[in-house]
Amino acid sequence: MAGRQFTVLLAALAVIVIGYNSLFIVKETERAVMLKFGEMVDPDIEVGLGIKMPFVHVVRKFERRILTLDAPTQRFLTIEKKPLDVDFYAKWRVTDTQKFYTATNGEEVRAEGLLAQRINTGLRNKFGERTFHDVVSGERDLLMTELTRDLNLITVAEFGIELVDVRVKRIDLPSQVSQSVFERMKSEREREAREHRSTGRELAEKIRATADRQRTIIAANAYRDAEVIRGEGDAEAARIYASAYNADPEFYAFVRSLTAYKSSFSADGNLLVLDAESEFFRYLKKGSGK
Known part of the structure; x- marks a missing residue:
């Protein structure tokens, strides 16, 4: 009797183990592939409850949502050979599970390493074609748009990964050149300030000369008018005196x-x-x- 109960218990346990290993669930936020002895037999399993053959099939799941690659700071050179320390991040997601598993073995860390290499190469090429001013402010948005578009074609074809966006968080000058750049910027600002002061002084002299000329003209016209009025007054007074004296x-x-x-x-x-x-x-x- 005890032997029969043990057998039943063992059979029930085997059924539970087999059932547990036969069923799997793919969530809405996941993508999955099915492998048979390491060979892919289903590259895109549908979302929901699925059945597999225990100990024969293996289900690998990947994140369906957009992931973030936060890369370490890298140093790139501009077209003037100026070094810049660039801190960037990228948004990506899996679009082709078969290519993704083949290229990365389904490992996100490995996928991020491959993406970081491609992005570093792309940034190095883009920075090398532009000046310091273009990289920092002038064409920064255009640079990121072009880089995302060009790299996305490569990552989709090679890794089954869609590169949603690449953005630069911070661009810094290396510490050994920051002071020299600061001094150069300071000298440039002082030169501009001197030019503005010189232009201001020139305009002030022109305004002052114009005011002096207008003052002289106004004073001369006033003196002329005063002399005319005075002469007319003297003439009128003489006429009145003469008229009175002749009486x-x-x-x-x-x-x-x-x-x-x-x-x-x-x-x-x-x-x-x-x-x-x-x-x-x-x-x-x-x-x-x-």
Whole structure:
């Protein structure tokens, strides 16, 4: 009785083991291939529950979602032979499981190593065709787009991997050349500053000269207008005086004589020597003034 129970238990255990090794599940986020003694018999197993022959078939699963390759910093040279330390990353995913398994044995680490080699070569070639300015700012986006497009054709054909995107995270100058580049940039900025100051001084001189010329012209025009107005005023005053004096010339002569007397004897001690017959005192000699 005990022997029969052990046999049944052993049979049940064998059924469980065989069933466990016969069934497998492929998730929505996975891709899988089936191998028979190392030979691929199904390069793209459908998602869901599947059956295989225990100890004969082996199911290898790979990630279906987009993966990230974060590569270590590499040094590349520009067309001017300037070294740059470049830190980049890449987005990739498996599209052909048969090629992927054949090229990498289904190992993500090996796949990332192959991708890193291809990307390093591509970046080295792209950087070698461009100047420092183009790589850093001018054509950086275009460079990444071209690199992704060109490398994707290779990775799909050789590894069954779609290269979704390649991006540069950081570009640094090596420490031994950073100081010299900084000094050169500083000198360039100082030169530009001197040019701006020189241009500013030149413009200031032009503006100042224009203002001085305008001031001179305005002052000359004002002086001319003032002289014209003054001349017209003097002429008008002379006309009025003449008109007033012509109304009574004798009275005008009398007033002029009084003014002359006042001016001649305005201070103490003034002495005036004249001929007795002089016309200067003619209004004092005769009461009528004639």
